[in-house]
Amino acid sequence: MIPQIFRTRITDLFGIDHPLICGGMMWLADAAYVSAVARAGGIGFITPRSFPTPEDFREQLRMAHDQSDGKPFGVNLYISARPEANELLETFLDISIEEGVKFIESAGFSPKAFMPRIKDAGITVMHKCTTLRHAVSAQNAGVDAIIILGAEAGGHPGRDMIGTMVQGATVPQELDVPVVLAGGMGTGRQLMACLSLGADGMVLATRMIVSAEIWAHPDYKKHLAGLNAGDTRLIMNIFGDSSRVLSNESSAKVLELEAEGITDYEAYRPHVQGTLQKEAYEDGDWTKGTASIGQSVAFAGGIEPVETIIDDIIAEAAAVRDRLNGL
Ligand SMILES: Cc1cc2nc3c(=O)[nH]c(=O)nc-3n(C[C@H](O)[C@H](O)[C@H](O)COP(=O)(O)O)c2cc1C
Numbered sequence: 001m002i003p004q005i006f007r008t009r010i011t012d013l014f015g016i017d018h019p020l021i022c023g024g025m026m027w028l029a030d031a032a033y034v035s036a037v038a039r040a041g042g043i044g045f046i047t048p049r050s051f052p053t054p055e056d057f058r059e060q061l062r063m064a065h066d067q068s069d070g071k072p073f074g075v076n077l078y079i080s081a082r083p084e085a086n087e088l089l090e091t092f093l094d095i096s097i098e099e100g101v102k103f104i105e106s107a108g109f110s111p112k113a114f115m116p117r118i119k120d121a122g123i124t125v126m127h128k129c130t131t132l133r134h135a136v137s138a139q140n141a142g143v144d145a146i147i148i149l150g151a152e153a154g155g156h157p158g159r160d161m162i163g164t165m166v167q168g169a170t171v172p173q174e175l176d177v178p179v180v181l182a183g184g185m186g187t188g189r190q191l192m193a194c195l196s197l198g199a200d201g202m203v204l205a206t207r208m209i210v211s212a213e214i215w216a217h218p219d220y221k222k223h224l225a226g227l228n229a230g231d232t233r234l235i236m237n238i239f240g241d242s243s244r245v246l247s248n249e250s251s252a253k254v255l256e257l258e259a260e261g262i263t264d265y266e267a268y269r270p271h272v273q274g275t276l277q278k279e280a281y282e283d284g285d286w287t288k289g290t291a292s293i294g295q296s297v298a299f300a301g302g303i304e305p306v307e308t309i310i311d312d313i314i315a316e317a318a319a320v321r322d323r324l325n326g327l
Pocket residue numbers: 022023024025026028047076078106107108128149152153154155156182183184185203204205206207291292293294295296
């Protein structure tokens with residue numbers, strides 16, 4: 001592992017070596033992955049909904065604890081706008097607190113309702129959002145850091161589809177808490193750009209799917225490794241909540257339904273249901289499922305250990321800093 005080169009408010013907040021945050025990834029961000037990220041000097045977040053039961057999630061936390069060499073890792077909590085849909089989230093939060101989790105990446109709706117419990121438990125929380133307005137309200141609710149997502153991101157890039165470069169040039173300046181930039185990231189050049197814009201670090205997600213410690217089938221990873229930035233599709237615009245996903249048969253089918261103006265969600269369900277995606281990761285058949293994939297898939301090279309990917313990003317950023325110093 002490369003020793004610390006870039007110390008920022010984010011490395012201090014999480015007690016990590018590098019300003020690299022590996023965002024939660026449904027089905028994929030498990031104990032093996034987040035502990036590899038921890039050992040490589042970044043921080044990763046386990047996605048509790050990926051496991052069959054809450055007790056399986058607890059087991060993953062214990063495994064991550066054992067495999068992280070005492071380095072930090074966290075939990076990703078997706079908050080729904082509908083309180084009744086957050087019942088399971090309360091269970092995940094209970095288990096996280098019982099198991100001594102110290103870091104949470106929240107996403108989706110405002111974390112405000114959960115902040116008293118999170119803060120009473122001494123947990124540091126970083127909230128992920130797509131607009132300055134939501135970032136300010138999360139800061140006011142007491143979060144410790146913000147991830148601001150740009151339109152290039154895999155998953156839900158937000159309604160306004162603001163590019164990461166513009167987010168970076170507008171959001172950090174308006175907030176007191178540290179800000180990390182997400183969406184389309186995967187290189188050391190971009191890490192330097194994030195720091196130049198006033199952010200305290202960068203988020204990686206799509207770039208990491210090809211890492212050796214991610215359990216997905218090698219055929220799936222090999223397919224991603226051959227893709228370019230244009231190989232994603234924006235789907236589900238018709239429901240007002242777009243997702244950036246892999247270009248494949250399932251996403252093409254969804255786009256056809258949208259073009260026909262169909263608004264009955266049931267017509268979409270066979271193509272977008274999460275279990276289909278899980279199967280695709282299991283058997284390597286990338287043609288099915290609507291996997292969150294960002295434009296950063298362009299940077300997903302061959303299958304390599306997490307540590308190699310992170311070391312290369314930090315080394316490249318250091319080389320860019322030297323080049324800039326010489327200008
Ligand atoms: C396969 C995959 C699954 C994801 N699942 C989640 C999730 O469960 N919760 C969440 O908050 N974000 C999720 N995200 C979003 C990432 O954490 C991150 O915000 C985003 O992907 C960053 O953009 P990038 O993919 O261009 O790096 C997922 C992203 C990917 C690629």
